Amino acid sequence: MNWILVYEKEIDTNHLVHLTGERHNHIQSILKKGVGETVQVVVPGSGNYIFRIQSTADILTTIQKEISLPEVLRPLELQTFFSLPRPQTAKKLFHLSGAYGVNSLYFYATETKNKEYWTSPVYSKDTVSYLETGLSQTGNSRFPSVIQERTQSWKHFLKTWRGVVLVLDREGEDFCPYVKEQSERFKETLFVFGPESGWKPEDILFFKESGFQLMSLGKINLRTEFAYSALLHQIFSIRN
Known part of the structure; x- marks a missing residue:
C-alpha cells in the first residue's frame, strides 16, 4: 500500500x-x-x-x-472483456485494473466456463476491495467499472459493440506494431480475453465471420492475468 x-x-x-x-x-x-x-x-x-x-x-x-x-498516473482508457475466470484469477485482474485505472471490465460466462464461479464472494461483496488494492498501489484515482453479465449471450454482446473488437489469441497478428499505430482509438476498442484453454474452432469462425481482428501478445500460452498484465504494460508504455 x-x-x-x-x-x-x-x-x-x-x-x-x-x-x-x-x-x-x-x-x-x-x-x-x-x-x-x-x-x-x-x-x-x-x-x-x-x-x-x-x-x-x-x-x-x-x-x-x-x-x-499533480496526477501521478494517467489512467488507461481501456474496455476489457473476460470469459468468466476462476475467482483466484479474477482477484489479480481486479488489482491490475485498479492499478492502471482501466475504464471497464465485462465478465461473461462463455460456453466452456464454470458458471459456479459466479457464487464466489470475489464477484460480489469482495470485488471493490480487490480494486482498491490496485488504487492503493499506484495512486490511480479512477475506479474501474465492473459489469457482470450472467444471462445475456456473449456473442450478441460482441456483435453489438459500438467500436472495434480485438480478440486476443496467440495465433493472431502481432500486437506490438498495432499498439503504436492505433493507441488513440483504444477508448472505443474492446479487448477480448478468452478462456485459458483457448478459443474453440467455432468461436474462431464466429470472430472471422463478424470481422473481428485477432491479435497476439506472443506465441506462447499465457495465463489470463499474465496476458492482461502484458497488454496493460504495452499500452501504458506508449501512453505515459
Missing part, C-alpha cells in the same frame, strides 16, 4: 479523516508515521493529495488534507 485510499464522503468540513482498521495500522506499523508527518492519499474520482497526521491513538489516526498533487 503506497497510497492511503480515502473516499470523498469520509472527509469532513474541516478536511479531516478519521482512520481505523487496516489504514490506521498501515500508517502506524508499516509507514511508521507519527503526528506532524505526511502521507500520500488517493481519493477515487478526485485525485492525489498530501494529508498531514493530526493525531494518533491505539485504534485511530486522524489526518487532514493539505495540498493536492
Whole structure:
C-alpha cells in the first residue's frame, strides 16, 4: 500500500479523516508515521493529495488534507472483456485494473466456463476491495467499472459493440506494431480475453465471420492475468 485510499464522503468540513482498521495500522506499523508527518492519499474520482497526521491513538489516526498533487498516473482508457475466470484469477485482474485505472471490465460466462464461479464472494461483496488494492498501489484515482453479465449471450454482446473488437489469441497478428499505430482509438476498442484453454474452432469462425481482428501478445500460452498484465504494460508504455 503506497497510497492511503480515502473516499470523498469520509472527509469532513474541516478536511479531516478519521482512520481505523487496516489504514490506521498501515500508517502506524508499516509507514511508521507519527503526528506532524505526511502521507500520500488517493481519493477515487478526485485525485492525489498530501494529508498531514493530526493525531494518533491505539485504534485511530486522524489526518487532514493539505495540498493536492499533480496526477501521478494517467489512467488507461481501456474496455476489457473476460470469459468468466476462476475467482483466484479474477482477484489479480481486479488489482491490475485498479492499478492502471482501466475504464471497464465485462465478465461473461462463455460456453466452456464454470458458471459456479459466479457464487464466489470475489464477484460480489469482495470485488471493490480487490480494486482498491490496485488504487492503493499506484495512486490511480479512477475506479474501474465492473459489469457482470450472467444471462445475456456473449456473442450478441460482441456483435453489438459500438467500436472495434480485438480478440486476443496467440495465433493472431502481432500486437506490438498495432499498439503504436492505433493507441488513440483504444477508448472505443474492446479487448477480448478468452478462456485459458483457448478459443474453440467455432468461436474462431464466429470472430472471422463478424470481422473481428485477432491479435497476439506472443506465441506462447499465457495465463489470463499474465496476458492482461502484458497488454496493460504495452499500452501504458506508449501512453505515459
